[in-house]
Amino acid sequence: MSTPSHQIPGYQIGPLLAADLPAALELWGQTAGLVLNESDTPERLAAYLDRNPGLSRIARSDQGLLVAAVLCGHDGRRGSLHHLAVAADHRQQGLGSALVKSCLAALAQAGILKCNIFLLAGNEEGRQFWRSQNWSPRPALEVHQQRCRLP
Numbered sequence: 001m002s003t004p005s006h007q008i009p010g011y012q013i014g015p016l017l018a019a020d021l022p023a024a025l026e027l028w029g030q031t032a033g034l035v036l037n038e039s040d041t042p043e044r045l046a047a048y049l050d051r052n053p054g055l056s057r058i059a060r061s062d063q064g065l066l067v068a069a070v071l072c073g074h075d076g077r078r079g080s081l082h083h084l085a086v087a088a089d090h091r092q093q094g095l096g097s098a099l100v101k102s103c104l105a106a107l108a109q110a111g112i113l114k115c116n117i118f119l120l121a122g123n124e125e126g127r128q129f130w131r132s133q134n135w136s137p138r139p140a141l142e143v144h145q146q147r148c149r150l151p
């Protein structure tokens with residue numbers, strides 16, 4: 001794995017591959033501030049990675065442990081990040097910031113101009129992280145959702 005411009009000593013940052021999904025799901029499942037749902041099965045997430053090749057990221061410790069992960073994709077116009085998590089023992093060392101920067105660089109390479117994230121109401125730690133990284137809330141926008149059904 002190599003992402004030369006976003007290196008953190010003691011860790012390697014690289015693409016999140018389908019083989020990493022069990023460990024990433026374990027990390028996400030243990031992380032307060034994130035919610036997993038029916039779309040977060042290994043099969044659905046493998047389809048997400050297939051549709052957005054090379055954009056999602058993990059960090060591994062030098063011991064080979066997956067300690068951070070984020071899903072990254074785009075729809076041809078805007079990028080999205082989901083499930084950014086750094087294992088509690090590995091926080092405050094720049095890993096979250098490095099994963100996000102690596103994703104934004106990959107999106108820029110794909111010609112995407114802007115990226116969105118979805119923050120759970122009440123996740124103050126997450127809010128402070130995104131603010132520190134110069135992400136701006138869009139109070140004029142709400143997320144609305146409906147289930148997709150066959151006719």
Ligand SMILES: CC(C)(COP(=O)(O)OP(=O)(O)OC[C@H]1O[C@@H](n2cnc3c(N)ncnc32)[C@H](O)[C@@H]1OP(=O)(O)O)[C@@H](O)C(=O)NCCC(=O)NCCS
Binds near residue numbers: 033084098118
């Ligand atoms: C948010 C999270 C990914 C940050 O990961 P991290 O590796 O600790 O972040 P970084 O070390 O890259 O921090 C970069 C900057 O963010 C800010 N920051 C990070 N965590 C913070 C916290 N708990 N409170 C306040 N500021 C914080 C700091 O300004 C930090 O800069 P500094 O190191 O100069 O102080 C991590 O805390 C986490 O996994 N949280 C739970 C999951 C979550 O909320 N994810 C976001 C969902 S939208």
